[in-house]
Amino acid sequence: MTTWQVATVVGAVRETDTARSIWLHIPGFPGARAGQHIDIKLTAPDGYSTSRSYSLSDVREGDTVAVGVEELDDGEVSPFLVHDLEIGEQVEIAGPIGMQFVWPPLDTGADKDIGAGAHTDSSRPVQLVAGGSGITPLMAMIRLRETTRPEATMRLLYSARSPEQVFFRDEFAALAAADRLRVDWFFTRTAGSGPRPAGRITREEFAAAILPVASRPLLYLCGSTEYVDTLGEWLLDAGYPIDDIRIERFLAA
Ligand SMILES: Cc1cc2nc3c(=O)[nH]c(=O)nc-3n(C[C@H](O)[C@H](O)[C@H](O)COP(=O)(O)OP(=O)(O)OC[C@H]3O[C@@H](n4cnc5c(N)ncnc54)[C@H](O)[C@@H]3O)c2cc1C
Structure with missing residues (x-):
């Protein structure tokens, strides 16, 4: 079962007209490897919730990580993350996820x-x-x-x-x-x-x-x-x- 943790938006920077970086502070987050992603879950006031995966663009600070989101015109989650989510607001996250696409790489055993x-x-x-x-x-x-x-x-x-x-x-x-x-x-x-x-x-x-x-x-x-x-x-x-x-x-x- 997926474990969700509360994350607070602590920073946001516009990257392009249709994209922005968002920094999330996640108390107790174990840190992540470069290349891993998290799932971000949004829940509406009526209880409807949905989640999407986002790669971490900054893992240097342990319990504070960044994602970079590109808006899809007809998307459900990405336009909200790019335009509406504000500093101080909270989302839920799961992760870090994925061990294959990481750098420094895990030892493959080849050498x-x-x-x-x-x-x-x-x-x-x-x-x-x-x-x-x-x-x-x-x-x-x-x-x-x-x-x-x-x-x-x-x-x-x-x-x-x-x-x-x-x-x-x-x-x-x-x-x-x-x-x-x-x-x-x-x-x-x-x-x-x-x-x-x-x-x-x-x-x-x-x-x-x-x-x-x-x-x-x-x-x-x-x-x-x-x-x-x-x-x-x-x-x-x-x-x-x-x-x-x-x-x-x-x-x-
Ligand atoms: C491992 C991983 C990492 C990712 N990292 C990033 C990242 O760093 N940055 C980033 O911007 N994105 C990333 N993504 C993509 C991200 O997870 C979302 O898919 C993206 O933001 C779109 O979500 P959305 O809710 O806005 O769009 P959605 O509502 O999910 O729609 C996505 C597209 O599918 C189409 N669609 C929706 N429903 C249907 C349907 N029933 N039938 C046919 N087509 C449909 C829509 O028209 C739209 O074009 C990553 C995905 C994965 C798997």
Whole structure:
């Protein structure tokens, strides 16, 4: 049975016209790994309640976590979270959920002979691949790296509809200015400032942008089912081992 805990909204920031980040304080929350998600439950005055899953975009503070929510026009929960939920209000949450899509990774055992308890996967380079709001769990990983493992190699490929639809814009600009993160941008509907016209990423562009097979990257893909499944197929075709590819699909709950 799901255990629900009360969470209080302690902060909110608009990311785009249709998205915002929300910080939740959850007394007694055990903390979460970067990449995990929580379920958020809303209950109406008449008792009707419904819940949806949201990836955590910030896990650095233990009992205070962030989610980043993109509004779906005809959605039931996301428009409320983006426009109506106010600081000081309470929701219920369950989680943290999911152990597969986490960074630093759990030891897969593949390199166990290096020593008892060695988490050798943790030292491998990481290629993050985001589509739209799929940036949220990857942002948790990027933020955690800055505070706990600054030496880890991490690269991000981020596909969004337009530059205006990018989450965490100021943070990415600061990371780029400090030479802390390479981001390869792809815009599907409105071109960015570079020469690339708007359009979906092609197989060739994807192959050219990501860390090569020879560098043995761990790959984390997050976004719509169609996006991550297409790119996942391309990775397998290009020879990236299936065990090195982690996928989180933002299925409608
Ligand atoms: C593990 C996980 C993590 C996630 N993380 C995030 C995140 O970080 N940020 C984020 O923004 N989202 C995330 N999502 C998606 C999120 O859980 C919700 O699905 C999303 O916010 C939409 O919820 P909603 O209530 O607004 O829309 P819903 O009311 O659930 O509708 C979703 C879509 O389904 C359609 N739909 C609804 N009912 C039907 C029906 N009966 N038949 C056909 N179509 C229907 C609607 O038209 C709409 O387009 C995540 C999902 C998963 C599974």
